[in-house]
Amino acid sequence: MDNTLPTGEFDPVQLIRMMSGNGHNRLIxxxxxxxxxxxxxxxxxxxxxxxxxxxxxxxxxxPIFTMMDMATSMSIWLKSGKFQxxxxxxxxxxxxxxAEPGKDVFGRGECYHLTRSIAFVRGQAHDGNPDRxxxxxxxxxxxxxxx
Amino acid sequence: xxxxxxxxxTMGFGSERDSEGRLVLTMAFExxxxxxxxxxxxxxxxxxxxxxxxxTLAEALDADDNARIKPINVTVNYLRGGRDALTRxxxxxxxxxxxxANVEAIAWQDDPDNPIAIAQMNLMLQRD
Numbered sequence: 001m002d003n004t005l006p007t008g009e010f011d012p013v014q015l016i017r018m019m020s021g022n023g024h025n026r027l028i029x030x031x032x033x034x035x036x037x038x039x040x041x042x043x044x045x046x047x048x049x050x051x052x053x054x055x056x057x058x059x060x061x062x063p064i065f066t067m068m069d070m071a072t073s074m075s076i077w078l079k080s081g082k083f084q085x086x087x088x089x090x091x092x093x094x095x096x097x098x099a100e101p102g103k104d105v106f107g108r109g110e111c112y113h114l115t116r117s118i119a120f121v122r123g124q125a126h127d128g129n130p131d132r133x134x135x136x137x138x139x140x141x142x143x144x145x146x147x
Numbered sequence: 148x149x150x151x152x153x154x155x156x157t158m159g160f161g162s163e164r165d166s167e168g169r170l171v172l173t174m175a176f177e178x179x180x181x182x183x184x185x186x187x188x189x190x191x192x193x194x195x196x197x198x199x200x201x202x203t204l205a206e207a208l209d210a211d212d213n214a215r216i217k218p219i220n221v222t223v224n225y226l227r228g229g230r231d232a233l234t235r236x237x238x239x240x241x242x243x244x245x246x247x248a249n250v251e252a253i254a255w256q257d258d259p260d261n262p263i264a265i266a267q268m269n270l271m272l273q274r275d
Contacts, residue, residue, distance in 0.1 A: 022178075022181075023178055023179060023180070023181035023182060023188060024179060024180050024181055024182060024187075024188035024190060024191045025182075025188070025190075026179065027157070027179040027180070028190070048153060049153050049154070049156075049157045050153065050154050050157060051152065051153045051154060052152050052153075052154055052201075053152060054152070054153055059154075060152065060154035060194070060197075060198075061194075061197055061218050061221070062154060062158070062190065062191075062193060062194025062195075062197055062198065063154070063190075063194070065190050065193040065194060065197070065221070065223075066188060066189075066190025066191065066193070066194065067190070069182075069188070069189045069190045069193070070190070085183065087183075087225065087228065088189040088223075088225045089224070089225060090222060090223060090224045090225065091189065091193070091222075091223050091225075092220065092221070092222040092223075093220060093221055094219070094220040095217075095218045095219060095220060095221075098217070
């Protein structure tokens with residue numbers, strides 16, 4: 001874990017835990033895993049209530065989308081060092097292969113560029129081996145304060 | 148993904164038909180669909196758009212077609228925040244090929260002409 005992060009304005013672990021314990025993130029069961037300067041990693045525990053087809057046990061893509069939306073959102077606050085309200089403009093996910101049934105999925109979001117009004121993000125998800133990602137994401141967010 | 152998949156049940160999707168007989172998914176505004184306070188989570192909207200794209204494509208296949216539908220990618224554009232209201236979603240198949248289908252899905256609250264989000268999805272049709 002990166003401890004050089006400017007934590008003056010908010011505690012990232014506490015913020016991520018608070019966000020994952022509420023609303024839709026809580027329904028999906030997303031958990032905090034790790035973070036650093038400009039990135040956040042979450043964990044989606046395997047849950048048979050989230051599968052797309054009971055006969056295969058493969059997780060639906062929706063919960064992975066939700067986790068990556070949250071991970072990339074968090075990465076923006078970790079990049080800027082401050083919490084500010086924002087809205088997703090667009091998010092694209094490439095589903096490289098299905099997650100293996102029974103395995104937790106990890107999702108890391110990274111904010112790689114910030115302007116005054118827009119944050120550019122990307123990320124990857126894997127089910128145990130980061131070298132074999134199951135999904136890639138790219139997207140943009142807009143800061144909504146003063147909008 | 149069918150509209151009665153475990154994920155769809157967890158999400159609480161309902162279904163109805165519009166006047167042209169098209170499938171429409173519905174999702175009530177509930178705390179467990181919320182992201183920032185008072186608004187739907189982008190992930191909940193995306194999950195709904197993907198589900199209606201899957202279900203609409205599955206309906207369009209011939210009854211004896213054993214193709215399995217797998218997502219290749221999805222791009223979701225968020226046009227306005229999802230407020231405390233019933234959300235509906237429907238999908239249009241832009242192209243149905245032998246191996247790949249392209250589907251556009253929209254989600255709206257008051258008026259389908261003012262969607263809250265639009266998804267473009269490529270789906271693979273796998274036949275063995």
